[in-house]
Amino acid sequence: MWLGIEPEAFKLTQGDVKEFSSSKWATRGFCATCGSTLTYRVNDNTDEIDVAGGTLDDPGAAAPKFQIFKKDSPRFMQGFDETLPEKDVEAYFNGLRER
Known part of the structure; x- marks a missing residue:
């Protein structure tokens, strides 16, 4: 499960995000300590960041x-x-791959 939210609403409660440009159109974020998947964002979409639901303090809230x-x-x-x-x-996504 992924949650699309405004980037300003994304707050870490601990640790740091290490980002990796996984393709020419997207960037993925990982926990800098353990490597767990945290975020995904399409580079030209500054209005949304996708957050891995299982990483939330309360995944059932969404x-x-x-x-x-x-x-x-x-x-x-x-x-x-x-x-x-x-x-x-x-x-x-197919359109992004064709870029």
Whole structure:
């Protein structure tokens, strides 16, 4: 689970983020101490940073609003929550890859 938030709303409670340019369009953030995945951001999108939900102090505080890449989900996720709409971001990411 990823949470898209405004960069100003992202606050670390401990440690430091080490960033890595994982592609020409995106940067990933990791814990500088243990290497855990923390963030993902599209370089030309300054309005949002995606934060790995499992790294939150209270991961249950955020409820999912949509699913992405549903067709690529493993079998154990089939039927996970059919009420959540699917957001088609695959075309968006394919567009980034073509840059």
